[in-house]
Amino acid sequence: MADNKNKGKNGNRKKIVYIFLSIVVLIMFSLLSAIVSLALIYKDSIHSGISIEDIDIGGLSVVEANSRIEGNLLNYLENDKLILKYNGDSWKFNSKDLNIKYDFLKAVNDAYLIGRRGTLLDRVETMIDLVRRPYSISLKSSVNTEIINKILTEIENQVNRPSLDAKITRENGKFIITKEELGLRLKRQETAEAIKEQLLSSGFYDVIELDLLVENVTPKYTFEKLNQVKELMGTYTTKFNTRSRGRSYNVDMASKSINGTLLLPGEIFSFNSIVGPRTTKNGYKTAPVIFKGELVDGIGGGVCQVSSTLYNSVLMSQLGIVERVNHSIPSTYVPKGFDATVSYGVLDFKFQNILDVPIYIESFTKENRITINIYGKKVNNRTIKLASNIDKIVKKDTEIIFDDTIFEGKKVVEEKGRNGYKVSSYMFIYDNGKLLEKKLLSKDYYRPRKEIIKKGTKKRIDKQPDNEEKLSGIDTNN
Template sequence: MSTAERAFAPRWPKIGAGLMGLALLMSLALVFFSLNREIIYEGIKINGIDVGGMSQQEAVNAVEAVMKPVLQREKLTLNYGGGTWEINLDGIGGTFSYYKAVEKAYGIGRDGNPMDRIKKIMDLKENGEEVELEFNFDALALRAFLERIDREISTPPVNATIRRAGEEFIVTPEVYGIGVDIDTTVDEIAADLRRMDFSPKQLVVETKIPEVTGQKLERISSRWSVFSTVFNTQSTGRSENLKIASTAIEGSVLKPGEEFSFNQVTGPRIAENGYQEAPVIFKGELVPGIGGGVCQVSSTLYNAVLYANLEIVERHNHTIPSAYVNMGQDATVVDKVLDFRFRNNTDGHIYIASWVSGNRIYAAIYGEEREEDIKVKIRTETVNVIEPVVETVIDPTLGVGEQVVEKEARKGYRVKTYRQVIINGEPQKEELLSSDYYKPENGLIRRGPDDISANTDVEEADTPA
């Protein structure tokens, strides 16, 4: 090596080190300068989209330009049983959280002291960092989509049914239904959508179980009570009304806790429903009316319910005593005004039977075989007899001593009715069922004038001359 070479050789490493130091200082200066610039730092991406060096609004625009077509292109696809349903993401109110993601990207490298931030910014340039967009959707719109699918594929459950053949019962089994489990499907889809997993999904379908199953109805095997009343078959309109109402009741099944409404089950007493004209009680008088006689059906059923030891919810007595049941044991009904209602206060299903045979109408209650021997006694107590007032008026058109009963008088009553249950031979406390008032009906008699010949003589003797 020459003398000149030896003189310059040591300088090259020093110059190189100096240049590297200068470059580092310049880089640090640039990084330090960028600490306060309102841009997203280099190396940061949002869903693979490079937003480094952009302002927040520029980043929003850049990301939206790429991702907005995704909302129109991608679909939510649901599959079940060979069927497929699709809807565009914007059809469920789908949006990306552009501003939220950009705000997060902008915040990277802005925490800590200046040196910490410089280190982070330099690391970002070297290694980069990814920010994920969030996908949002309208849960109500998604539910509406699922409800439309449910209307297409759902099948309602069908309750088991029971019919009576004499004292035997024939049960038709229940049918299970299906339907979209909307809540579960929404939860499962939502989790995937928020991760921007737009792959096809499976509908979650649930089985719909009928309220009444054959297993429950098959337990109905025991007749708890039966009650009958007599009617006049010569009254054709009234007889037909009894049959119509009785047929409507036959086969009614009550679940535990369920109520029976006579008016609801038998329907409006109108000619369109087949009811005919027959005498009805109106303001204490018998007058023609559509549906006359159905109160005998409700009264017969009332007594069957009493003897079955079921709970009475609503019951009203007539204004006058009935010919077919004891006072305190009748149950009048009027459309939309007075109803007869009772509740199945047992743990099992009950079957209500009602039928006409000859000149009798029957009502019976059937249920599960009871573990205890239950008997029921009904007792009616007449608290007060109210005598009517009979008014007599003179009618000169009638002969002497002649009289006509214009209006029959009828006694009134106040009665109390009790029920006592006897369980396994042990009488239980008596229950007051009702306190009823049957209004008296005042009478009216028209009578001819008395023999007035004697009175005429007296009047003439007292007349001044």
């Protein structure tokens, strides 16, 4: 029994010694670990398990790490980074071309700070985690918008292609239409945004391949649109005196200017914009023009006959009048109330295409006539008649001036006067001969002109007989 008790006591002592030694070893290990950890935490180098773009920089100082990163990655800046493609062509750019900046030093500083933030426990946990899961830092890039825009400007010059309008001409009474050609246009803003987005989200080693965003450009006039111009909508003809050569020449010049004009739905025609300034430089000649109610010589005389003829053709076509002014005196080539005067920079004649199809203006002179036809697409079979009514004749005033250089009983018309008129103009719309509408177009006033007459007051002197009378057969000496 005594032996058993001694054995039991010895076993307990061994256990106590074992436990004590274990505690001492544990304390020593913990102290050693703490010392090692502290040494590692506060060492002046980047912790192990950290890399930048797959380049290991663990154990290196900031300066050493930055040197290693630049030495390994700078050459990659000359490799292709961006490849733009379109229609079999490609444009290649490296990081230097794009002026992409990578902040190597910032990445190294970020790497140095890993495991050096938070409490001591946080730092130890970070170091332990780096052993199990190494951490790689990706470089951040900056994009130069100005360089991207410059690149796209150069590409635009190679990609962009202007569109070509369809054309319509009238020859021998028929329309001839040539088809349009679509243009190409780089969608510059959208492409630039796509490039920036791809560059900012890409990795350092990634090569971006991007298709250029290009759109078709449809021209203003297409075959489909112009092919709707088929029917004569309205026509009007006026006569001019071919003996007035300057005036006839001007009429023909202005007529040719508006011939072939196209107006899409909603567009407004401006006579002054189409014909341009009536100057000698532009080929116009001197001819009588109306100025302040008087006929005087001026450059471009006769052009108003073209605008007036066009006005009537527009009315016959039932298009929308935007701007129209009557002359100060009635014209001889159109009825009162149906003239349209123009003066460049002052008075214009404008009308609008209110249809849903284009219209085409044909204007030409032949012999002593100018004819203007407007083609489009009729919406009905109605017929138009134009008429005006003289609401009032404004009698001219007469001024008598007595002149002592003119003999009594004689008179001279110094300035020939004329009556004025107040006129209402109407459009009559018929359908199968039945009047549907009487439409007031305008109320115009043509000013009267005073007539000035000079009457003579100079006295006539009658012829007197001779003072000496010769008496035949009388002897005066007696």
